[in-house]
Amino acid sequence: MLARLLFILLTLAILRPTASAQPLPGTPGTLPGESGIRQGRFIGVMVGTAAFYTITLILLKKQWYKKKQPFHTFNDNAEWLQMDKVGHMATAYCMSRGGYELMRWSGVDERASILTGGLLALLFQTTLEVYDGHAEGWGFSKGDMVANVAGTALFMGQQFGTGQQVVSMKYGFRKTIYPPFRPNLLGKTTGQQMLKDYNGQQYWLSVNLASVLPVGPSFPRWLNLDLGYSGSGMTGGHENPPMVDADGKPIKFERFRQFFLSPDVDLSRINQPDPLQPLPWQRFVGTVQFFKIAAPSLEYNRVNKLRFHPLLLPKE
Structure with missing residues (x-):
């Protein structure tokens, strides 16, 4: 359900009219040789993203989150010398950048690609945190969410600011x-x-x-x-x-x-x-x-x- 909703919302947002949109200062509006959205690439990317999201969560639910509990929080900020938090930041950064590049490859404009990449990364990471919130031995970690947002912000801030x-x-x-x-x-x-x-x-x-x-x-x-x-x-x-x-x-x-x-x-x-x-x-x-x-x-x-x-x- 979440994957289907994500697919619909992103498609509507990206395919909206963009005739009045201007490229970001210092950044290209479209890739060299491209003149708008490449329909085949775009559909493939969106279907592949939704499939990856759905299949990954199904597998994790079966293998990792077998025992479900009422939603609860968990403070793990002092664990593992904060290596876990740095890992969350790096993962969110990589996913944001990967989503952005796939959108640009599909011909989506710069602003929409940046936002889509960041939102996809946050959606995936937030879903995992919600799963943790219902898992035995874990819980929803505010520290993890801060790290997720920081990694996404590192990518989006640079791409918006410097291209x-x-x-x-x-x-x-x-x-x-x-x-x-x-x-x-x-x-x-x-x-x-x-x-x-x-x-x-x-x-x-x-x-x-x-x-x-x-x-x-x-x-x-x-x-x-x-x-x-x-x-x-x-x-x-x-x-x-x-x-x-x-x-x-x-x-x-x-x-x-x-x-x-x-x-x-x-x-x-x-x-x-x-x-x-x-x-x-x-x-x-x-x-x-x-x-x-x-x-x-x-x-x-x-x-x-x-x-x-x-x-x-x-x-x-």
């Missing part, structure tokens, strides 16, 4: 030593650990240097500088539960935050003639490049102090 993504969000992952101690919580397989093991996740703010520094035309527009955040030593949300090894000796892990600095490559800006007029293939490269490319990095944390990593982050 490009000067700062983007990316995700990184490495396997850690912690899941075997609590596999049901941190994941048994690599795929589960990518979602559940916050020790192995990193989230990056990727800044395009040519967009923020007074550089000349010969400066590589694809060069980014990334600021990363992660946590380590976590086998529980608020604190680590008591654990012992095979000999009955206590096992203790120290929880600490990690901060990273690393160069990066924005593949969508390679050979890009104009940052406000990306080629069609470049739009999707920027969206799918959600994973941080491996590169040398500097790390600082209060336990190990300053460390240099030649390429991949070490397993901890």
